[in-house]
Amino acid sequence: MRIALLEDELEQAQLIQAILSERGYQCDSFPTGQSFLSAALHESYDLMILDWQIPDMTGIEVLKSVRTHINWPIPVVFLTQRDSEADIVQALDAGADDFLAKPARAAELTARINALARRANPDSEKTTLEYGPFKINTQQRTVCLHGEMLTLTDKDFDLTLFLFQNQGRLLTREVLLERVWGLIKDVNTRTVDTHISRLRRRLGLNPENGFRIKTIYQRGYRLEAMKTEPTDTSVKSQATAGEVHT
Incomplete structure (x- = not known):
């Protein structure tokens, strides 16, 4: 800590x-x-x-x-x-x-x-964590998206878990190197950037799945929940429901 x-x-x-x-x-x-x-x-x-x-x-x-x-x-x-x-x-x-x-x-x-x-961090002792369509099993070390298991390396899993458990928080590269890789601050490496780039693709971090990793210039990264806009069908359905009750 x-x-x-x-x-x-x-x-x-x-x-x-x-x-x-x-x-x-x-x-x-x-x-x-x-x-x-x-x-x-x-x-x-x-x-x-x-x-x-x-x-x-x-x-x-x-x-x-x-x-x-x-x-x-x-x-x-x-x-x-x-x-x-x-x-x-x-x-x-x-x-x-x-x-x-x-x-x-x-x-x-x-x-x-x-x-x-x-x-x-109330989720720290749970074995199954759910974040929108993502389900993380800390005991089995698996990540599922919409019920389908994703193919991740051990380090990808560690990074995914750390990002979701610290959702909304700025995480500097030094902190990620220390917490996920166990490396000291002064290590000069682009390992973090490479893994983050790959994780964006592997996890499908986009508006449809409700999350994104935002790059904070010269500082690090932050996993953010994204607001999803309702589809035309849902908007129409809500409008119709409103008309029924008026």
Whole structure:
């Protein structure tokens, strides 16, 4: 799991990073709201931890910007010295998913993060997933489209599953290399682009099947659900039904 941390106190940031690193999380820390937002809008994070009082803007302002500009419901936790009921209510009303008071307690912080991760991805423990005409069996590692099994390599399956489980979310090439291929960030390869291009064809990602992979220039890819326009027949049928009931 990749976590973005907003914390302007160096010792606090290092402590939280150490706690999360020991539990297998990757945590990038940022001391200002602007640096945090710049990274958040261009990288792929699974969860965010925000302090409230930072030099250039408030944590609430950062949260509002996240909710405005990031088009998938990324979990956000406030970790701050402010702990009055009014503060908690304000943060939750602004879109926070959880609220913790400093100092961070390692076991509680980890438990809250794990709970939010499960809530953000409720399909993670299911063996059969359905997305429109696509049915994915995680145990048998198969993908069916309109009931017909598709021919995919193991890596194609891994990439397909990751894309659908993160539908609507910007996924950078670095994140795809890390999560699907298990490669480090600095690998210079067009493997991702090649697989994405092939997957578009193999999965039939088009308006008829309700999904597309959108290329985000110089950043990565996003699997998007597409709105399908009703056919002339259905429109006529709806109009006729409306006339019957008037």
